[in-house]
Ligand SMILES: O=P(O)(O)OC[C@H]1O[C@H](OP(=O)(O)OP(=O)(O)O)[C@H](O)[C@@H]1O
């Protein structure tokens with residue numbers, strides 16, 4: 001890749017607005033982990049990371065949970081504007097046998113909610129006993145599905161976000177804060 005691309009990406013980050021700091025994320029993750037522990041510590045849950053965005057949030061929550069659980073991941077992504085109902089593009093299905101089990105699905109953002117809603121339905125229709133969901137950020141707008149995640153960290157403005165799991169053109173999922181683009 002060209003240095004022009006590197007310069008472009010560095011400029012995006014330099015001009016971006018930090019909406020959520022690492023410290024705010026840590027406080028939110030602590031309280032999410034506390035609530036999850038209260039609800040799930042006796043249920044031997046399977047914690048399912050939704051790749052790619054769920055990678056950092058799942059890791060951060062795992063570090064805060066000290067009861068017996070299993071970990072798995074799915075990779076499911078929306079079809080963009082053609083998305084309808086339960087239609088997700090599934091790139092990877094879970095491996096652990098979740099029949100009759102409690103599942104906790106972890107993602108980075110609850111935006112319109114189609115992704116988590118469809119994943120919940122998929123696990124329920126395929127034999128999970130119960131499905132909980134967690135997302136670190138909740139984007140504030142009124143274009144959402146009806147369901148809400150069981151565990152939500154922080155509310156954020158209705159802007160295109162990146163960092164802490166969320167990408168800008170494939171980059172910046174690694175950032176320890178959440179940013180909005182200033183064009
Ligand atoms: O609430 P929604 O409106 O459904 O949007 C949220 C989903 O969008 C992003 O995933 P995306 O499909 O972009 O894939 P990615 O995780 O690989 O970035 C994000 O990680 C959530 O899974």
Ligand SMILES: Nc1nc2[nH]cnc2c(=O)[nH]1
Pocket residue numbers: 109111112159160161162166167168
């Ligand atoms: N990177 C990114 N992915 C999303 N998926 C749903 N909303 C967003 C967003 O604001 N940013």
